[in-house]
Each structure stands twice: as structure tokens, then as C-alpha cells.
């Protein structure tokens with residue numbers, strides 16, 4: 001278990017003095033930058049019998065159990081799998097329940113099997129429901145001796161303030177572009193630049209986007225958005241009808257970049273199309289573009305269950321087309 005290279009400075013700072021480690025820690029930062037790996041590595045390190053400055057030894061019995069996912073002094077709390085109507089399991093669909101938290105709290109009051117730390121990693125902390133969060137409060141306030149509870153959150157503002165206030169907060173920053181690109185290029189050579197931008201600079205999120213079919217769909221729709229006057233929008237909507245969330249994401253980011261350029265800034269998500277985006281930003285109707293942005297934000301809430309994804313996508317694209325005709 002290792003932290004990602006861009007998180008090594010944070011790692012060194014945190015483990016410099018293990019006696020000073022907080023017992024209720026909240027790791028927060030954008031999705032896709034390695035927070036969970038960081039928390040798991042720290043858990044592994046705390047449990048390791050020969051921990052080094054670089055991380056856990058990877059060879060002791062404790063590390064072996066940890067790697068197999070059955071260390072007796074460790075609990076990893078995540079939302080249970082959700083059974084959707086199609087029978088396909090989907091992770092993260094449910095909140096972390098009060099029953100799950102109670103089970104973990106019982107674990108924290110036992111004595112450690114190996115005589116060292118007992119560690120809990122809870123991820124993502126936003127998925128604690130209110131009852132589960134309340135059940136956790138007392139333990140966060142006064143963790144039993146030798147217990148370390150790590151919460152990992154992408155959006156801490158969605159958490160209960162009572163939980164937030166009881167944790168030591170550690171911000172995991174977005175990596176600098178160079179480190180992120182170096183890591184990503186080893187795994188995703190040709191598309192590293194565009195994927196990293198599309199993911200807002202988060203390298204693990206970028207890697208998740210690296211499916212070649214998805215890249216092909218993305219490049220198709222971006223090319224269309226770049227020259228909106230000559231497009232068969234219903235055909236584009238049909239091509240993306242089973243990828244409505246992707247289509248929504250690309251259009252939303254494209255509109256974001258257009259608005260950024262109209263405000264005198266630079267495109268954040270699609271810098272490879274900067275020329276086209278700047279040219280469009282100069283002539284597109286700002287009021288209609290703003291209206292489309294509001295509509296995309298609104299419609300985004302219903303994406304999981306659209307009545308007719310293709311029609312929805314088509315109506316956004318037509319609205320974009322009208323905006324691009326200018327005021």
C-alpha cells in the first residue's frame with residue numbers, strides 16, 4: 001500500500017510525529033486525487049509491525065492481513081451495495097447506515113488483537129445518514145485509547161457540522177499539473193493531457209475516464225459543439241442516448257468553459273479546444289448560454305431516471321444551437 005507521489009509531502013508531514021496524530025481525522029479534497037488510498041495507507045502503516053518513513057513494510061504478518069482485507073484491528077466502512085431494479089449492483093447508491101456505524105463502534109471498544117492501534121476508515125463521509133452521523137458523534141469526540149477514526153470526504157460541506165467540528169481536518173490538495181501528468185502519462189500516454197483537464201486536474205478521476213470508446217464519444221460531441229452551425233443534433237442525441245450522463249457532463253463543462261472565456265478567463269476542462277471556445281464565446285448569446293447553464297444544473301438532478309434521455313439531450317443541444325446563433 002502506497003500513497004500517490006503527489007501526496008508524499010503531506011504524508012511526511014503527517015507521520016513525522018506519530019504521537020501527535022489526531023484520533024479523529026477528516027481527509028477532504030476533490031474526488032479522484034487519492035484520499036482513500038492515503039487513508040488506507042495510513043491505516044496500514046499504523047497497524048504495521050515495522051513501519052518506515054516511506055510507509056508500511058509490506059512484509060510483516062499485519063501487512064499481510066491488511067493486504068488480504070482481514071486485519072482484525074481494522075474496519076473499512078463504505079456504503080452497502082445497492083441492488084437496482086435491473087439487479088445490477090451499484091456501489092455508493094445508499095447511505096452508510098446507523099447499523100453499520102454501531103457495528104464499527106462495538107469494534108472500537110474491544111481491545112486490539114495485536115496490541116497496537118485499532119483503525120477505522122469511513123468513506124465517503126458524506127454518505128453517513130443523519131442517524132449514523134449522530135451515532136458516531138460521541139466516539140469522534142472521545143475516541144477510546146488506541147483508536148484512530150479516519151473520515152474521507154469529497155464534499156465536507158454536505159456533512160453535519162457536529163461531525164465536522166469533532167474531527168481534525170486535513171485538506172488533501174489537487175496535485176500540481178506536472179506531477180499529475182507524469183503519473184497519468186505512464187498509464188494513459190496519448191490522452192493524458194485531455195483527460196486530466198476534463199477531470200479538473202484530478203489524476204485518478206482522469207484515469208477513470210480513459211475508456212477508448214468513451215474518448216471517441218467525447219471527441220465526437222466536442223467536435224460538434226465546436227462548430228454548431230452544421231450539425232444534425234437529433235443524430236448526436238441518438239448516438240448518446242445510452243450515455244446521457246456523459247453527454248450532460250460534456251455539455252455542462254463546455255458551457256462552463258464558454259462562460260469562463262466570456263468573463264475573460266481561460267477554458268478549464270477543454271483547453272485543447274481553446275481556439276474554438278474563444279471564437280464561440282465572442283459571438284454566442286450570453287443570456288441564452290446562461291439560461292442553458294441553469295437548465296443543465298436543474299436537469300442534472302434527474303439524470304439517474306430521465307423520462308426520455310434522448311429527447312432531453314436533444315433539447316439541450318438545440319438550445320445550445322440557438323445560443324450559438326448569437327444575440
Ligand SMILES: [Zn+2]
Pocket residue numbers: 047048049050051056057058059060061062063
Ligand atoms: Zn508491515
